[in-house]
Amino acid sequence: MSDDNERRRMVRPPSGGTAAGRGMGQKIKTADKKSLSSQQWIKRQLADKWSEKARAEGWRSRAAFKLIEMDEKLRLIRPGSRVVDLGCAPGGWVQVALKQGASAVVGVDLLPVDPIPGAILIQADFTDPGVDQQLIDALGGGPDLVLSDMAHNTVGHRQTDHLKIIALIEAAAEFAIRTLKPGGSFVTKNFQGGDAGGVLETLRAEFREVKFIKPEASRKGSSEVYLAALGKK
Template sequence: MTDEENPAPRRRMVRPPTKGTAAGRGMGTKMKTADDKSMSSQQWIKRQLADPWSDRARAEGWRSRAAFKLMEIDDRFGLIRPGSRVIDLGAAPGGWVQVALKRGAQAVVGVDLLMIEPIPGAELVQADFTHPGVDGQLIEALGGEPDVVLSDMAHNTIGHRQTDHLKIVALIEIAAEFALRTLKPGGHFVTKNFQGGDAGGVLAELRAGFREVKYVKPASSRKDSSEVYLVAMGRHRDGAA
């Protein structure tokens, strides 16, 4: 039965960010002085300036330090192969898109609520991919079913632990549903999670839908961050286990 004949309820993405740009999440923009920032922003600026991964990203031309996270995951598991088709959810500012292209992907489509500066060889869409029709637009731009679905999506935390946790889980659920619905058999899925964060029923769905599921904390993740990644490999054919 097709999705059109039996449509599943579609989740809407959390509210789009109201401040900042895709470039502002990268490494190449001029930052305001600390005098113009809140204390938390000043601390973020200090971390960025003292971070060797950020320095390396600037030196090597990557749009964000997150590029090293995907490179480490791909080095370990070999997810992106020459000729792969890749969709990157929450792609701004484009570091993971750059890595996918560098690793030989045939087609890469990135989507984000924020505008992403053009990257030669990639199709970049500014949209909420959970809106009706956007998923089809991504598949059409890709030229077929994806071999890899990536999600480094994050949300603007509000400091309320329970609320922030629910937002984290919601993003994982959205990305996992998209991956399970669109990946070709044998395909792979990577999504951000956080240590101690219960991914609800998503982990069980991924274990049922993929050959293997691993938790990974890349060396380039900040040591004081609880950030980890769920890596689901080998999408089963429908009905297979």
């Protein structure tokens, strides 16, 4: 894992950003007051079948279906599981973990997240000193599952953006390896074609099985893929 603290730091939240902005909170009636790109994002959200299904079923974001599919295939969440969700806004994965029977769920994000009954939600930079221990203390012990859907604000420079992606994966993986109970699992966002650096090799040494999975609910044309490490040794 890299010791470069600067690379490990998560990007600061965009000014005026909210958890709702990453979920279902936007309304098309406000589109005339927004930029063209924002209007296009809102229209895409409202037209997307997964977003529509999320609204109908009460999930906070379409991302809930990504975790539901991964859980069905990999049996990630078991009754009584303790779960940490890194980059949890707007809370869709927290909702899924609770519904699937997790006994304790702690989420952290740079953005504020509306309360979810049964979960502890912390607004903080996960990479700041002491936040990792704060998560474990709130959870009441080591987790059975660490989830990371963390992302960063791209700057448009491919190499820089790549380093930021790797930094988040490294930080999440280091936390998972250090805190997971034996037999526990770790899932993190990655991107197809993106080199996971030394993380993949490290995970293969620490877990029984490591695989990539692309949920159906990931947007078509997106390079998003998830890296799942199962069975902590």
